[in-house]
Amino acid sequence: MAAVKLAKSVCIAISHETSTEITNFLREQDVLGEATVRGITEIVKLCIQFFPELIWISPCDKFGERFTSTAVKYRQERTLSLFLKVSSTNELSLVPGPTVRESKEMMDAAANYEAAEYHPSFDAVTNVAGAVFQMQREIQWYKAVESWIMPYVASAYFDNKTYWNKFVDKHQKLAEKGETWMKDTTNSCMLVSTLIATILFTATFTVPGGNDDKSGVPLLLGQNSFHIFVISDALGLFSSVTAILLFLAILTSRYEVQDFLYSLPKKIIMGLSLLFLSLAFMLVAFAATLTMVLDERLEWALIPVTLLASIPVALFAVLQLPLLFQMVKSTYGPSIFHSEGIWDGVKYTKQD
Template sequence: MVFYLFGGFPRRSTPILIAVSNGIVEMAEKTLQDLPMTIHDRDSTGKNIVLLAVENRQSHLYDFLLKRSHLRDEDLALHAVDEDGNSALHLAAELKNYESWLIPSSTLPMHWEVKWYEYVKKSLRPNVSASPNEIQKTPDQIFTETHKELLEKTKEWLNSTCNSCSFIAALIATVAFASSATVPGGVDQDTGKPIFQHHLAFRFFAISALVALCSSFISLLVFFALLTSKCQYKDFSKKVPRNLLFGLTSLFISMVAMLICFISGHFLMLDNQLKYYAAVPVYAVTFLVITFISLQQLPSFFALVRAKFHNVPERIYKEDPL
């Protein structure tokens, strides 16, 4: 086997370098236990296991390496640079295939990129972010340059989503306000109170109309705030995902409440025969369709929730086709 020298260490594709590049934690852990010095192995470009883990977006493996006693004792391995002077933060700043992150590509891929960059930045010394590489570029400069196109695409998707959701929220708010002002069955001419005020369905109608009106207004305000914000890189770490998640949740609640409001109000206007032979089957079919469509959208919603509450970005692995 041919060896190349870089900084006094051999450069080759050793088993631990291959394991780290492919995210095999078990193999990397066993190798470090039996051969602690392999932490200094480097490939043909001068990258050690830390740099390779960051370059290949192996977030779970990088997190594992940070917790290893080897890495705490060997500060040199954590803050090593490759032959181009790139530190781990330089490599984290470069735009890679964001489809590897455990989040739909249409749902704020910038969020994982910013979170990954910040996570690596916090694990290194403070002066690393200001250290330039061989071409005199700092990690912040590399991140801004390589993510410029992705930022524009994400802004376009965000604006389109906010416009669509704002229209739906405004429509629900209008209908909810009209529903709250129109009492099913009318009011008693003598007392001015609703005729069906003691019916359970009327209580559902009143409460759901109020919930639909309030949640739709909240959703409308949140999406308006997103539309008018500048959305810089740092905003995609917490602010934008939090507001988007809050706005989508409020919108979904308003849609469900509006449907309950309509069904309960409609239920009061029918006689017993129509209620149980015509209306109830239609209600059941409607809820089944809504449940089916909602279940299809839940993975994207939960992916956004995971993205918001996980400090370490999660990566997905695709099996190669046979």
């Protein structure tokens, strides 16, 4: 905040000068260039709110590029998002589209990123769970840049390759790591799902209290706890078997680079969600069985045992739900280019 206040004071101090003098001053001090490269959107936003004509120029002589090109080159999605929303407040917010040269430079930058070689000033866009979702983020960024540049450039051939082919070649190692991570995770989850399915399937034929010798009807059929047991056992079995099928589908996937965008993440998200549900249903069935078996004989033990039985679910939730939430956010969350708009939010030109 101190830096923003200082920058605001500077903008107010030079506001009486001509546009040329203002532009030269900001370039000489490299204010906009550094702010763009480092992703300090507050400074960029402040300067353009004070001097809207700056949106048409290069942020600094050092790069000779416009804001959008510089933001893509240094992977500053927060900075780039400022220029992708058309504001009705000021017509100067209409950022000129990229030229053919700029489109090629943007696509080169998007295709040649390597997650392991990011500059420290880059946005932490790869801070996601596992190599699969890191790869997904890479593809999302590539697709986002592709949607911004001139359409025919993205599909054009350069050095006998399209930019997508270059992207695939550059990220082959990350794709291999993603495949390994996905298979290891899937194998572990499938083992747990299989064990749960086996337990619940067995419980279906060994109901608590036994069956009537003549009719075969469960002896405890009339109790509410028995109904809870049957429903939770059926739902748990359905969830675990479906999770097994999803994990099997993941293991037999082809693992093409484009599969990391939606296909594989959706399957692992659904599989983990169903695994969590099957575990929860299994423990509900266990608690219901205890209620029927102990009945009023050891009523004092019901609450402690039920609480102990809920520990695995709570532990799974604490350890795995943050990971699952991160996966869902990465797959179904807002686009990388969540346009903010230069004139949205804080109005730096207002007097304090």
